[in-house]
Amino acid sequence: MTPPFPPIEPYDRGLLDVGDGNRVYWETSGNPDGKPVLCVHGGPGAGGSRGSRRTFDPEVFRIVLFDQRGCGESLPHASDPAVGLEHNTTHHLVADMERLREHLGVDRWMLYGGSWGSTLILAYAERYPERVSEAVLVGVTTTRPEETDWLYRGVGRLLPGLWEAFRDALPEADRDGNLVAAYDRLLNSPDAAVRAKAVRDWAAWEDAVIAHEALGRPGAYSDRPDDALTAFVRICAHYFAHDAWLEDGQLLRDAHRLAGIPAVLVHGRLDLGSPLTTAWELAKAWPGAELKVVDDSGHTGSPAMRDAIGEAVARFGRTGR
Numbered sequence: 001m002t003p004p005f006p007p008i009e010p011y012d013r014g015l016l017d018v019g020d021g022n023r024v025y026w027e028t029s030g031n032p033d034g035k036p037v038l039c040v041h042g043g044p045g046a047g048g049s050r051g052s053r054r055t056f057d058p059e060v061f062r063i064v065l066f067d068q069r070g071c072g073e074s075l076p077h078a079s080d081p082a083v084g085l086e087h088n089t090t091h092h093l094v095a096d097m098e099r100l101r102e103h104l105g106v107d108r109w110m111l112y113g114g115s116w117g118s119t120l121i122l123a124y125a126e127r128y129p130e131r132v133s134e135a136v137l138v139g140v141t142t143t144r145p146e147e148t149d150w151l152y153r154g155v156g157r158l159l160p161g162l163w164e165a166f167r168d169a170l171p172e173a174d175r176d177g178n179l180v181a182a183y184d185r186l187l188n189s190p191d192a193a194v195r196a197k198a199v200r201d202w203a204a205w206e207d208a209v210i211a212h213e214a215l216g217r218p219g220a221y222s223d224r225p226d227d228a229l230t231a232f233v234r235i236c237a238h239y240f241a242h243d244a245w246l247e248d249g250q251l252l253r254d255a256h257r258l259a260g261i262p263a264v265l266v267h268g269r270l271d272l273g274s275p276l277t278t279a280w281e282l283a284k285a286w287p288g289a290e291l292k293v294v295d296d297s298g299h300t301g302s303p304a305m306r307d308a309i310g311e312a313v314a315r316f317g318r319t320g321r
Contacts, residue, residue, distance in 0.1 A: 004055065005054045008030065008058050010028055011032065012027065013025070013027035013028070014026060015075065016099065016100055018069070018099055020087035022069050022070075022074065022087065022088075022096075023075045024067065024068070024069060024074045025067040025072055025073035025075075026065065027064070027066075028063065029063045030056060030057075030059070030060075030061045030063040031061060031062055033062070034061045035060060035061050035110065035317060036061075036062045036108070036109035037056060037061050037064065037109060037110040037111070037112055038064045038066070038100075038109050038111050039055075039065045039112050039113060040117040040118075040120050040121050041065075041072075041117050042113065042114055042116040042117045042139075043068070043116050043117075044093075044235050044236055044239045044244075045071045045078065045235025045236055046071065046116075047071040047072030047073075047228060047231075047232070048072055052065060052112075055313060056313060060317040064104065064106075066096075066097075066100060068093050068096070069092060069093065069096065070085065070088050071231045071232065071235060077227065078230070079226075079227040079230040079231040081188070081195065085235070085238045089242070089244075089245045090119075090123050090239070093123075094120070094127055094128075097120075097124050098127075107131075109132065110135065110136070111132055112136045112313070113138070114137065114138030114139040115139045115274065116141060117138075118137040118138065118139065119246075121135055122142060122255075123251065125257075126254045126255070126258065129257050129261060132258075133261070133316075133319075134261065134262045135262075135263040136264050136266065136309065136312045136313060136316070137263065137264075137265050137266070138266045138309060139266075139267060139271060139274055139299050139301075140265050140274065140278050141274050141278060142246075142249075142278055142282065143240070143243065143244040143251075144243075144246075144248055144249060145243050147274065147278060150275065152166075152179050152180050152240070153179060155273065159208055159212060165205075166179070166201060166204070166205035167179060169197070169201035170183070170186070180237055180240045180241045181241040183202055183241075184237040186198035187202075187238075195230075198233070199229060199233045199234075200222075202233045202236070202237065203222040203233060206221040206222070207219055207220055207221050207222050209299075210299060210300055213268075213271065213273075213299055213300065214268070214297065214302070215298060215301070217300070220300060252281055255282060255286045256285070258287070258289070262288050263286060263288060263290065264308075264312035264315075265289055265292065266292045266312065267279035267291065267293055268293075268294050268296075268297030268299060268301070268302070269293050269295050269296075269297070270295075270297060272299065273298075274299055279291055292312070
């Protein structure tokens, strides 16, 4: 098993003004002269895990973490119902990443991230392929409508009672329609009690899917402070209700733009929330991408998945800047 590297603290951090009244938290740790790597968190709206620093050899990498708009330490925070999300879209986040690259004086960087983070990495890399040296994607998603429909409806075939509770928490008129869009409306209700209940009901479903995966654990999503959970759920529903502002199949269609960027796609065969199909299709469409399927892992990983990630990161670390 690949152990994580020892804990380290950032040597620099700040809030980057990205426009529209938003300031994005960023930090750098490791070797200031090392190979730049950007950690792109999932969710959307989960905020960056500071533990991600330990994935990288601090003597080899210049490790950059950031919190996407509205979550983590970025401001303003989406847990405040007065904070609008109209300037929080995939296109805004891609622009924020590029602005951060320029701010830090990075020419090209390696990209690392999982789940929603893999969608955002693909959107950025297809827009700015010349700025990406390598990529490691974990629990691959492209946020196509069929992927969202699977997570919030299809996988309910395996968890019928829990899924019915998720559906039946909605007003009766919304139960046969777009469940994600219906939750998005509740999460922006003027009634604080309605918003709070929608957060709990959404998180209960997310927890249920993960808890029933191989090596899953209860409370994987809801085990976070109230403000962080509210922002996470609100931003998730906002993005998924709008198909992440991407054309259906866009990221797979445009994967040819990634030719020349070496990549490792690490995916658990037992991933309930994000079935292997998407990673398989991306590996076929992306010249130079290698798919590593981890047989014992679901979406939240396993020791074998950590080994596969560590191997990929170390390999790219040896290629230098």
